[in-house]
Amino acid sequence: MNDSARKWIAFAIKAAITVGLIWLVLRGVDFGAALDRMAGLSPSAAIMAVALLMLHCFVAGWRWRMIMRLFGPALPLPTAIRLFFEGYFFNNALPSTIGGDGVRIYRANRLGLPLAASINGVLLDRVTGLTGLVILVAVGQPLLYAHVDDISTRLAFAAILLAGVAGVAAMILARRIPERLVPARLRDPVHKLSEATHAAYLHPAVSLPVLGLSVVVHGLIVASVYVIAIGLGLDVGLFESLVLVPAVILLSTVPVSIGGWGLREGLMVVALGLAGVPPDAALSVSILFGLAMIVAGLPGG
Structure with a gap:
């Protein structure tokens, strides 16, 4: 089986999972009520949500350029931002076998960056982005304990946090894995990516701006969700924004569905339900957020 066939099979599996997840969500939610809520979104909230994204x-494009400099010459800032928009558009607006990360890697390489540097730069950008989410989840833990007494929920959020920390630690320590345990073709890229992760996280001159921008990046995403919720007239506050939404976004990055659709909606219904938000309202927030991401990515189309 060639690579093209494998990609299409993987895409078909993702499409099936996406449809299945959406079906599961809609089984337990009044979709008509969700549509009615969505129709009531104020235009100013819609514009603000898209602007924040x-x-x-x-x-995020600025952060990606800072990361690329760890691997050598970087693209000019306007170019890096443009390529990030292109990747964002592919991730959210187009169901494809390539994905936004693949688009960024391809375009950066075509513009003169070495292929290894393009790949490692995008992968490390992903890692730092996830770290920004982990930081937000960690910051929200005290609020979680103040609002949620259920032990299983507390343990679930603690597990999310520990998994994120473990993933970052694994990237930093991968450079110490004995060579005999790593396939020959992966040794050099794994070592370089781990060294760059080490540099990005353990040297303040690099880690502070990169991680600071990562927190800002995801803070803007959380703010977009918050604006949508307020625009729908929902009673959401600091707890929902700083604790529940970052966890939803973090888990939505698991690449099991197309553009996160279905998975994100199910997670949003469950998470916001912890704060007493009705299922149809939570679903409307998630769908509108997904649509806002598509609109925000149009400059990259």
Whole structure:
């Protein structure tokens, strides 16, 4: 079986999972009520939500350029931002076998960056982005304990946090794995990516701005969700914004569905339900957020 066939099979599996997840969500939610709520979104909230996500792309493109400099020459800032928008558009608007990360890698390489540097730069950008989410989840833990007494929920959020920390630690320590345990073709890229992760996280001159931008990037995403919820007239506050939404976004990055659709909606219904938000309201927030991401990525189309 060639690579193209494998990609299409993987895409078909993702599509089936996406449909299945959406079906499961809709089974337990009044979709008609969700549509009615969505129709009531104020235009100003819609515009603000999209604007926040576009600003997130600008900041994320800046962060990506800072990361690329760890691997050698970097793209000019306007080019890095443009390529980030392109990747964002592919991730959210187009069901494809390539994905936004693949688009960024391909375009950066075509513009003169070495292929290994392009791959490692995008992968490390992903890692730092996830770390920003982990930081937000960690910051929200005290609020979680103040609002949720259920032990299983507390343990679930603690597990999410520990998994994120373990993933970052694994990236830093991968450079110490004995060579005989790593396939020959992966030794050099794994070593370089681990060294760059080490540099990005353990040297303040690099880690502080990169991780600071990562927190800002995801703070803007959380703010976009918050604006949508307020625009729908929902009673959401600091707890929902700083604790529940970052956890939903973090778990939605698991690449099991197309563009996170279905998975994100189910997680949002469950998470916001902890704060007493009705299922149809939580579903409407998630769908509108997904649509806002598509609109925000249009400059990269």
